[in-house]
Amino acid sequence: MKENNFDIVIVGNGLTAQIMCLVADHCNMSFINIQGKQKHSKRKKDSRALALTSSTINMLTALGLEFNYQKVTKMIVFEGGVSDIKIKSKVIFDAEDLEENIAFIVEHSLIEEAIRGNLSLINKNIIKEDVVQVINGSTFSRVILSSQEAVRAKIIIFTERLDTTLQEFLQVKYNTFNYGQTAITATLEHSKKHQGHAYQFFLNNGPLALLPMEKKKEENYTSLVWTEKTENIDKILSAKGELERRLNEMCSNYLGDIKIFSEPKNFPLIKTKCKLIFFDRNILTGEAARSMHPLAGQAWNQSLRDLAYIADGLIESRKLGLDIISCPSITAFQKKRKIESDAFVDGVGFINDIFIANSSVAKGVRRNLMKAANGNFFLKKLILNEASGGALDKPSLLMEKPAGSKII
Amino acid sequence: MTKERKIKNTTIDQKEHDKFYKMAEEWWDPKGKFKALHKFNPARIAFIREKIINHFKINGQDITPFNNLNLLDVGCGGGLLSEPMSRLGASVTGIDVVEKNIKTALAHANEHALPINYQVSTVEDLAKKRKKYDIILNMEVIEHVADTSLFIKSCSHLLSPNGIMIFASLNRTIMSYGLAIIGAEYILGWLPRGTHDWNKFIKPDELKILFKSNKLTIDEIKGVKYNPIFDSWKVSEDLSINYLGSSTKISS
Numbered sequence: 001m002k003e004n005n006f007d008i009v010i011v012g013n014g015l016t017a018q019i020m021c022l023v024a025d026h027c028n029m030s031f032i033n034i035q036g037k038q039k040h041s042k043r044k045k046d047s048r049a050l051a052l053t054s055s056t057i058n059m060l061t062a063l064g065l066e067f068n069y070q071k072v073t074k075m076i077v078f079e080g081g082v083s084d085i086k087i088k089s090k091v092i093f094d095a096e097d098l099e100e101n102i103a104f105i106v107e108h109s110l111i112e113e114a115i116r117g118n119l120s121l122i123n124k125n126i127i128k129e130d131v132v133q134v135i136n137g138s139t140f141s142r143v144i145l146s147s148q149e150a151v152r153a154k155i156i157i158f159t160e161r162l163d164t165t166l167q168e169f170l171q172v173k174y175n176t177f178n179y180g181q182t183a184i185t186a187t188l189e190h191s192k193k194h195q196g197h198a199y200q201f202f203l204n205n206g207p208l209a210l211l212p213m214e215k216k217k218e219e220n221y222t223s224l225v226w227t228e229k230t231e232n233i234d235k236i237l238s239a240k241g242e243l244e245r246r247l248n249e250m251c252s253n254y255l256g257d258i259k260i261f262s263e264p265k266n267f268p269l270i271k272t273k274c275k276l277i278f279f280d281r282n283i284l285t286g287e288a289a290r291s292m293h294p295l296a297g298q299a300w301n302q303s304l305r306d307l308a309y310i311a312d313g314l315i316e317s318r319k320l321g322l323d324i325i326s327c328p329s330i331t332a333f334q335k336k337r338k339i340e341s342d343a344f345v346d347g348v349g350f351i352n353d354i355f356i357a358n359s360s361v362a363k364g365v366r367r368n369l370m371k372a373a374n375g376n377f378f379l380k381k382l383i384l385n386e387a388s389g390g391a392l393d394k395p396s397l398l399m400e401k402p403a404g405s406k407i408i
Numbered sequence: 409m410t411k412e413r414k415i416k417n418t419t420i421d422q423k424e425h426d427k428f429y430k431m432a433e434e435w436w437d438p439k440g441k442f443k444a445l446h447k448f449n450p451a452r453i454a455f456i457r458e459k460i461i462n463h464f465k466i467n468g469q470d471i472t473p474f475n476n477l478n479l480l481d482v483g484c485g486g487g488l489l490s491e492p493m494s495r496l497g498a499s500v501t502g503i504d505v506v507e508k509n510i511k512t513a514l515a516h517a518n519e520h521a522l523p524i525n526y527q528v529s530t531v532e533d534l535a536k537k538r539k540k541y542d543i544i545l546n547m548e549v550i551e552h553v554a555d556t557s558l559f560i561k562s563c564s565h566l567l568s569p570n571g572i573m574i575f576a577s578l579n580r581t582i583m584s585y586g587l588a589i590i591g592a593e594y595i596l597g598w599l600p601r602g603t604h605d606w607n608k609f610i611k612p613d614e615l616k617i618l619f620k621s622n623k624l625t626i627d628e629i630k631g632v633k634y635n636p637i638f639d640s641w642k643v644s645e646d647l648s649i650n651y652l653g654s655s656t657k658i659s660s
Contacts (some may be wrong), residue, residue: 138519320450320492321492322453332638406459
């Protein structure tokens with residue numbers, strides 16, 4: 001049977017896989033997106049909101065995507081501050097004072113729509129089969145599908161966590177840590193205008209974030225990301241009325257009367273890291289490589305950072321006449337990219353630990369840090385940069401430049 | 409060229425020839441004896457690309473920007489530079505004195521369907537045939553030849569009047585002895601012991617004189633810096649160990 005050759009095989013069905021298709025198209029590379037058998041039934045519109053960094057906005061703009069977003073004009077971080085819990089410390093990040101963008105909040109579904117509008121050829125490049133095996137070769141790899149057919153590619157990019165068969169076959173090992181927390185997400189409709197303000201409350205059982213959304217051209221919608229101990233989740237979600245009551249009790253000072261606008265979702269929080277994210281002709285990106293605590297809202301930004309490295313690698317390969325897997329931005333994946341992404345995943349986990357810890361040492365550390373940060377312009381800028389996954393040497397797309405533009 | 413070949417007035421250093429003969433099968437193994445060269449390759453190709461594009465005023469956006477340019481890769485080994493140059497559109501001739509290297513290079517190029525003209529030859533032999541090339545790649549070869557003067561003289565003869573020669577070598581400094589010999593060969597094991605003879609390293613100023621006496625001028629010279637944390641190489645201003653540069657003919 002004839003096997004088709006591609007530059008890239010993209011495995012996955014989510015937003016990261018879709019952006020990778022767009023990146024491949026941007027780099028004029030041939031690609032095929034293997035979406036999996038079970039996942040192609042028509043999905044419901046995803047109303048979750050994503051907090052994007054300036055670098056992510058730069059990248060999506062460079063890829064030609066246009067969508068509406070809500071700019072965060074001010075972000076206030078509290079220790080305490082909900083219900084009648086006293087505010088023990090706070091840090092205010094004001095975009096105008098800091099002359100820096102804080103974050104951009106956008107609905108998941110709006111990005112999907114923008115991609116569909118931009119990449120009409122995507123349907124020609126889809127296989128709805130599972131990957132069952134990958135056979136590495138010196139010039140290409142063979143990807144064996146559940147239909148027993150195969151495709152060949154110079155590089156295979158996984159965007160979703162590998163199933164156990166593939167983990168075993170490729171000897172991929174995930175190190176996982178259960179936070180014992182679950183995140184509840186929902187869109188809230190409220191009477192008070194949000195004015196572009198985002199709030200993050202560090203509470204005893206985990207952080208609660210309110211992210212301003214632009215919906216129906218009004219400022220009365222907010223995205224909720226509430227982290228609680230897993231043991232308390234059933235009670236909180238036992239009835240819509242109960243969740244609404246709790247949220248009104250906690251946050252009406254900031255949002256006025258609150259109603260739940262979209263069906264709440266919940267997912268347990270697990271930290272995952274993978275020992276190898278680049279091996280043979282395989283690259284693990286996004287959820288295939290890691291999962292992290294949502295308190296900084298950076299998981300998808302980190303996924304796109306992976307793709308920005310790959311984009312540079314694809315152009316390097318073309319400009320330098322090298323095999324893709326020999327290019328510096330690709331070989332950097334297992335070194336530089338892994339170091340920065342592991343440090344970020346652990347750093348975010350550490351912040352969560354420090355804020356839920358009940359010891360007097362932890363309390364002293366967090367309060368003094370918050371106090372020091374609130375009074376220091378440069379420290380705030382540094383925190384903002386680090387919280388958005390700052391890096392010394394960013395790939396081209398993250399600076400809104402065409403991929404691989406560092407090479408003449 | 410065979411292993412036994414030994415003649416006078418040649419650039420061939422028999423000891424060097426024998427060293428590379430033993431390693432010839434490992435050229436394309438990125439984890440093998442040429443691991444360091446594989447790591448270094450992207451940085452030097454980026455430099456070569458930039459120099460060629462600027463020199464010939466080529467549109468860098470073309471997929472094959474080196475179309476219509478004939479290129480000579482001197483001491484091509486297994487073809488680590490010849491292949492990328494061919495993919496970028498150049499008409500490539502790769503020469504090496506080690507027959508086994510040429511066999512490895514040919515087999516690999518065939519596997520990738522690259523039309524590269526590989527020959528067992530020396531620059532002085534090619535010069536006698538009055539060949540001319542738009543581009544000569546003279547990368548990490550000078551420090552391995554028996555007669556540097558004859559080598560540069562032959563390269564100069566082979567270079568077209570408007571051509572460009574890109575070169576790379578190792579400086580003869582205490583730093584290079586410590587890092588390129590003791591560090592790379594004896595401590596880190598990046599290269600087999602004895603790959604380089606420090607006494608044959610050449611200082612950039614010595615190279616300038618050698619070039620000038622052969623009607624060549626050095627237009628630019630840069631260092632190459634290694635980042636041990638990220639295990640990567642970058643072009644730098646530090647010439648104390650590895651350096652690379654570009655050279656053109658002095659117009660008479």
